[in-house]
Amino acid sequence: MRKESRKFLEKYLNNASPTGFEQSGQELWLEYLKPYIDDYITDVYGSVAGIINPGAEYKVVIEAHADEISWFVNYITEDGYIYVTRNGGSDYMITPSKRVNLFTDKGIVKGIFGWPAIHVREPGKEPATNQDNVFIDVGCQKKEEVEALGIHVGTVAVFDDEMMILNEKYVTGRALDNRIGGFMIAEVARKLHENKKKLPFSLYIVNAVQEEIGLRGAEMISRRIKPDVAICTDVTHDTHAPLYNKKRSGDIKCGRGPVLSYGPAVQNNLLRHIIATAEKKKIAFQRAAVSRSTGTDTDSFAYSAEGVASALISLPLKYMHTTVETISIEDMENVTELIYHSVLALKAGQDFHYIR
Numbered sequence: 001m002r003k004e005s006r007k008f009l010e011k012y013l014n015n016a017s018p019t020g021f022e023q024s025g026q027e028l029w030l031e032y033l034k035p036y037i038d039d040y041i042t043d044v045y046g047s048v049a050g051i052i053n054p055g056a057e058y059k060v061v062i063e064a065h066a067d068e069i070s071w072f073v074n075y076i077t078e079d080g081y082i083y084v085t086r087n088g089g090s091d092y093m094i095t096p097s098k099r100v101n102l103f104t105d106k107g108i109v110k111g112i113f114g115w116p117a118i119h120v121r122e123p124g125k126e127p128a129t130n131q132d133n134v135f136i137d138v139g140c141q142k143k144e145e146v147e148a149l150g151i152h153v154g155t156v157a158v159f160d161d162e163m164m165i166l167n168e169k170y171v172t173g174r175a176l177d178n179r180i181g182g183f184m185i186a187e188v189a190r191k192l193h194e195n196k197k198k199l200p201f202s203l204y205i206v207n208a209v210q211e212e213i214g215l216r217g218a219e220m221i222s223r224r225i226k227p228d229v230a231i232c233t234d235v236t237h238d239t240h241a242p243l244y245n246k247k248r249s250g251d252i253k254c255g256r257g258p259v260l261s262y263g264p265a266v267q268n269n270l271l272r273h274i275i276a277t278a279e280k281k282k283i284a285f286q287r288a289a290v291s292r293s294t295g296t297d298t299d300s301f302a303y304s305a306e307g308v309a310s311a312l313i314s315l316p317l318k319y320m321h322t323t324v325e326t327i328s329i330e331d332m333e334n335v336t337e338l339i340y341h342s343v344l345a346l347k348a349g350q351d352f353h354y355i356r
Contacts, residue, residue, distance in 0.1 A: 018070030064181025065211030080140035088212030104150030200348035218297035222304035230301035263290035
């Protein structure tokens with residue numbers, strides 16, 4: 001990974017971008033992207049699309065989502081403890097002893113997720129973490145003291161964890177799902193610019209909001225752009241980590257390359273185009289079956305308007321929705337390469353219809 005890219009990635013991952021409050025992350029991303037695009041658009045909820053060669057009739061999208069899971073303050077006790085509810089698919093099980101940032105109009109307030117000590121828990125009757133017993137301590141003894149810090153019901157809380165590199169081969173941290181996707185599509189734009197590639201169509205580099213609560217950002221921006229083709233990228237589970245069931249979740253492993261999905265939302269002719277590109281460029285890839293839906297923004301693009309030829313290129317990831325999400329740097333670079341070459345291999349007006 002080049003030095004400038006790594007510096008941006010670290011800054012981008014360490015910045016909080018919770019669902020519904022993605023502004024600061026989007027501003028960082030757009031600042032990095034601007035030298036490599038001709039124009040950009042935004043929408044009222046915060047999705048951003050950088051555009052290369054704007055104005056062409058044929059429109060291609062490459063897309064990731066910008067938001068991360070988080071928590072909402074849901075209840076403050078009279079003695080100053082804070083109870084939370086999920087914003088997206090947040091995991092109560094991992095909260096005890098985690099540090100957390102609460103974002104208020106007065107600035108960031110530091111807190112911790114507390115938990116009863118092992119000494120006072122009854123063996124064999126350990127409590128399961130859930131909405132009723134997970135709590136945040138911000139060092140206050142009264143509700144009024146908490147409120148004086150600017151914390152109220154609806155305040156957003158995000159785990160306080162930063163990116164690190166493991167063995168010079170893996171990136172680990174909070175919110176790789178899916179700001180690593182935003183990083184990769186930005187790198188595609190950079191490569192197109194630096195290699196002076198001219199495209200015969202408009203390319204929209206889309207970083208959409210609100211994926212974690214129902215693919216909502218992609219739903220909105222797809223209606224606005226009305227693309228002909230959409231290549232989305234997101235993360236998927238590395239099933240070789242302990243406690244995974246390959247019979248249920250497939251056989252996917254970090255270090256084996258991008259994952260190409262089969263399912264109703266994936267347009268088969270576009271998928272064949274991507275597979276042919278991978279084979280031509282000798283990019284190793286893995287396959288996954290996604291059944292009824294991909295569970296990613298691919299679904300929103302595929303079924304928007306009259307239907308959009310859409311496909312999904314996934315990045316294997318360990319420990320999804322934890323603060324130690326982990327990906328292979330080699331896989332990350334190969335996903336970037338596959339998107340880059342798949343875009344270059346497209347033709348303006350390319351028709352992916354099955355029946356003519």
